Amino acid sequence: MSIRTDYTHLYTELEDGVLTLTLNRPEKLNAFTRQMQLDFIAALDAADADDAVRAIIVTGSGRGFCAGADLTREEGGKPFTAGDYMKEGADGLTDYSDTRLRDGGGRLSLRIFECLKPIISACNGAAVGVGVTMQLGMDVRLASTNARYGFVFPRRGIVPEACSSWFLPRLVGIQQALEWAMTGRVFDADEALKGGLVRSVHEPEDLLPAAKALAREIADNTAPVAVALSRQMMWKMLGADHPMEAHKIDSRGIASLGLSDDVAEGVASFLAKRPAEFRDKVSTDMPDYFPWWERREYR
Structure with a gap:
């Protein structure tokens, strides 16, 4: 586009x-x-x-x-x-x-x-x-x-x-x-x-x-999906009434992205001491719990 x-x-x-x-x-x-x-x-x-x-x-x-x-x-x-x-x-x-x-x-x-x-x-x-x-x-x-x-x-x-x-x-x-x-x-x-x-x-x-x-x-240095999620987590948590709300979303993010190609690349690039090449896209690879604030089961 x-x-x-x-x-x-x-x-x-x-x-x-x-x-x-x-x-x-x-x-x-x-x-x-x-x-x-x-x-x-x-x-x-x-x-x-x-x-x-x-x-x-x-x-x-x-x-x-x-x-x-x-x-x-x-x-x-x-x-x-x-x-x-x-x-x-x-x-x-x-x-x-x-x-x-x-x-x-x-x-x-x-x-x-x-x-x-x-x-x-x-x-x-x-x-x-x-x-x-x-x-x-x-x-x-x-x-x-x-x-x-x-x-x-x-x-x-x-x-x-x-x-x-x-x-x-x-x-x-x-x-x-x-x-x-x-x-x-x-x-x-x-x-x-x-x-x-x-x-x-x-x-x-x-x-x-x-x-x-x-x-x-x-x-140049970050994974697009991780940045998009981090931005929304920070802004949305400003209205949370307890840190448990952040804990739930943090945990879903770690569990979901932990299986992604981006995390595998992030770890591999760190160990190899080379720049990472993140390939997951915001348009197609956001995790299935996103956007969590619109879904009743995640409230």
Whole structure:
């Protein structure tokens, strides 16, 4: 399968197993639109289905990463409204059950959460509103010294979106999450690093090379199925109520993959002191207990 390159608000480049997704509205600092949401989700669908993709990097074109939702009328009409989807229930109260009420940033965050490929954020500039919340479900976040972050929602009269009330406290702790979410202030990359939002800060010219070096380490040295399972195990276990839940899934993974060709190759390459050549594919060789969270017998 080949990676599409004809998206409207997204530029894609696949090189030696590393897929770079570049948000591509530089004249608007890559402000988020419904089309960008659809492009991004479609690109993740394609990446999950393509075994040539081993890791994903997300960055922005031009000076910004993503300046939040596009608030201009010509792009999105009246911002933060639900159109005609909000109805009154039989009890006279507002009925919020229509799935079309769900915010676009949240739809993207949930798709990122379910992704089978590791995702690295290379934040090159301004990342406010959905520009920062979309990064929370990515696995590793790198920042340029030019990066600026802001959970600016209370300064626009709204609440955090894109599942950020779930992701942010788990990444940085409740105290830091509340400070950023309640003040709505914009802060720099050094504060993001100190607060645990990003893994490292780089000079602008070094940002993408650093992200690609990390992606290469994954792509060149690891088994795709093991990485896909590890990613889902880590994220899904954040909601577990007891370590026994992790123990059950760990044990199924060890028992299942222990019979695989990849494990035989991993051991053989270690003993022979040579690079491993893993051949199992995410598209065809995921174990039969996956996805365990959707199957009643594994709950």
